[in-house]
Amino acid sequence: MKFGGTSLANAARMKNAARIIQRYSPKNKVVVVASAIGNTTDQLTEIAELAKKGDLRRARKLLSKIQLSHRKIARIVAGRGETRELVAKIEQLNSELERTVEGIGHLRELTSRSRDYLLSFGESLSAPILAATLSAIGLRAQALTGAEAGIATDDNFGEAKPLIEISYHQVQQRLDPFLNRKMIPVVTGFIAATVDGSTTTLGRGGSDYTATLLAAALEADEIWIWTDVDGLMTADPRIVKNAAVLPNISFGEALELSYFGAKMMHPRALQPAGQKKIPVRIKNSSRPSKNGTLVSANESHNGGKVVKAVSIIRDVGIVTVSGSGMMGAPGVAAKVFQTLGSNNVNVMMISQGSSEATISCVVANRDVDRAVRALQLALMGQGYVDKITEEKDACIIAVVGSGMKGTPGVAARIFTAVARRKVNIRMVAQGSSEYNVSFVVSLKDGPEAVRAIHEEFNLGR
Numbered sequence: 001m002k003f004g005g006t007s008l009a010n011a012a013r014m015k016n017a018a019r020i021i022q023r024y025s026p027k028n029k030v031v032v033v034a035s036a037i038g039n040t041t042d043q044l045t046e047i048a049e050l051a052k053k054g055d056l057r058r059a060r061k062l063l064s065k066i067q068l069s070h071r072k073i074a075r076i077v078a079g080r081g082e083t084r085e086l087v088a089k090i091e092q093l094n095s096e097l098e099r100t101v102e103g104i105g106h107l108r109e110l111t112s113r114s115r116d117y118l119l120s121f122g123e124s125l126s127a128p129i130l131a132a133t134l135s136a137i138g139l140r141a142q143a144l145t146g147a148e149a150g151i152a153t154d155d156n157f158g159e160a161k162p163l164i165e166i167s168y169h170q171v172q173q174r175l176d177p178f179l180n181r182k183m184i185p186v187v188t189g190f191i192a193a194t195v196d197g198s199t200t201t202l203g204r205g206g207s208d209y210t211a212t213l214l215a216a217a218l219e220a221d222e223i224w225i226w227t228d229v230d231g232l233m234t235a236d237p238r239i240v241k242n243a244a245v246l247p248n249i250s251f252g253e254a255l256e257l258s259y260f261g262a263k264m265m266h267p268r269a270l271q272p273a274g275q276k277k278i279p280v281r282i283k284n285s286s287r288p289s290k291n292g293t294l295v296s297a298n299e300s301h302n303g304g305k306v307v308k309a310v311s312i313i314r315d316v317g318i319v320t321v322s323g324s325g326m327m328g329a330p331g332v333a334a335k336v337f338q339t340l341g342s343n344n345v346n347v348m349m350i351s352q353g354s355s356e357a358t359i360s361c362v363v364a365n366r367d368v369d370r371a372v373r374a375l376q377l378a379l380m381g382q383g384y385v386d387k388i389t390e391e392k393d394a395c396i397i398a399v400v401g402s403g404m405k406g407t408p409g410v411a412a413r414i415f416t417a418v419a420r421r422k423v424n425i426r427m428v429a430q431g432s433s434e435y436n437v438s439f440v441v442s443l444k445d446g447p448e449a450v451r452a453i454h455e456e457f458n459l460g461r
Contacts, residue, residue, distance in 0.1 A: 002033040002189060002211035006228040007285035008126055009038040011076035018077075018133040020226065020288050021184065025139060028221075029179045031214055032141075032186045034130045035207040036122025037073065040066060041190075048118050051104040059101055067094045070125050077129060079136035086132040090125060097121045112157035116201045120145075123188035123207070131186040141184040146202075146210055147193030149185065150174045150217070155194045159203035162192065162213055171217035179218075187214065205266025212265075212280070216272035223273055225265065226285040231293030232257065234309045234459035239447045242460030246308060247291060250299045253308060254280075256400045256436040270295075299402045306403035306410055307457040312446050313396045316348060317368035318427060321375060322358040323386035332384050333359055336375065343374040349396060349438055351427045360427050362440060365392055394426065395446035398438045399453055405434040415439075417456035423449050 001024075003017045014037075021030060036044075043066055050059035070090055078086045100118050104110050127143040134141035150170030153160035178185045189207025192200050202209045208225060215223045231245040232254075249257070251274040258267045265280070273280050274297075283292035326332045333352065336359055340347055349362040363371050372390050379385040404410045411430070414437055418425060427440040441449050454460065 160200035208269035
């Protein structure tokens with residue numbers, strides 16, 4: 001069971017998480033993964049930036065806010081016998097955290113290694129608090145960092161890659177004894193360590209990744225992701241009033257949605273579960289009796305519906321490289337993507353016509369200017385490319401469903417529905433998996449396009 005930051009945001013939610021674990025632990029061996037409390041990771045990121053600029057006054061102010069909230073939760077949730085020990089543990093972590101911030105501030109230097117170390121305190125503080133909350137209601141629990149639980153990674157700080165074979169072996173060795181003694185390991189999400197013991201973080205969706213890695217190592221029956229929504233929805237409920245919860249979804253569909261759905265797991269986090277075919281349940285910690293969404297290896301027929309969900313990703317722009325010299329010239333596409341990659345620009349979507357005269361890439365809005373400058377330097381004046389253009393204020397609409405595979409006319413229905421609402425489509429892409437049709441429209445037209453498709457395929461029923 002992995003609990004997200006909102007599910008542990010205060011003392012009441014911490015106790016609620018403990019009750020959920022208590023409900024299922026008598027009949028099951030449970031391993032718990034804890035995220036940082038509330039928005040602690042964002043606050044720590046801000047502290048790191050302030051310290052790097054030498055603004056230690058504001059960094060200390062924000063730091064004391066974090067320390068205060070953790071102390072307060074700890075005193076409320078811990079049992080009488082636990083409080084002193086827990087408070088001592090938190091004070092020790094707090095003073096380590098203070099020293100780290102002061103060090104960054106005095107050196108005015110923030111390396112990716114020191115950033116990882118600083119960010120690791122969010123989960124390092126929440127796991128002992130959750131373990132103490134469990135002890136207070138009579139369960140035997142032990143807080144562990146991801147490294148102590150056995151997760152080893154390379155030294156790519158900020159987005160470390162787990163060393164799978166070593167990690168699986170170590171996790172079994174270290175967690176099985178707890179489970180055999182009917183103890184509940186409470187493991188920090190997001191954090192691991194290199195083989196020589198340097199703290200690393202697993203990047204975006206890191207706590208989910210911790211949960212799936214532990215589950216794959218221990219060959220768990222299921223992975224439960226406790227969050228603040230009832231499950232995956234057919235669309236964003238803020239855009240579509242009658243958006244419904246998806247009861248079942250396949251790993252293939254989940255992978256397509258993971259880039260686009262706000263509450264979906266990161267694709268990397270799905271990998272260990274998909275490889276070992278371990279089902280993942282996404283459930284609401286505020287309403288634990290709801291079934292949520294089950295992500296599994298089975299492709300459900302979805303009641304005969306071809307489309308399962310439609311989602312939107314905002315704040316993107318289109319960068320288009322065009323030129324008559326590109327036609328039939330090998331290596332131009334390679335040069336485009338190599339240039340973008342070496343400039344840290346992530347490409348979300350690609351479209352190239354068969355004439356080969358243009359290549360369009362969708363990138364995050366914040367990366368558009370950097371992408372254009374890099375491509376101009378790398379490609380202009382060589383006889384292949386005539387111009388590089390940019391469009392901002394766009395959004396991607398992704399239509400997902402395994403039922404689209406081999407079903408004729410789905411794309412026609414999608415584009416007709418959108419055209420009826422007078423929405424202009426700027427760019428289209430479909431993968432060979434046929435699970436996903438993605439297209440780009442202007443930012444202002446995005447919600448209307450989502451509503452049109454949701455209605456066309458009756459997704460609210």
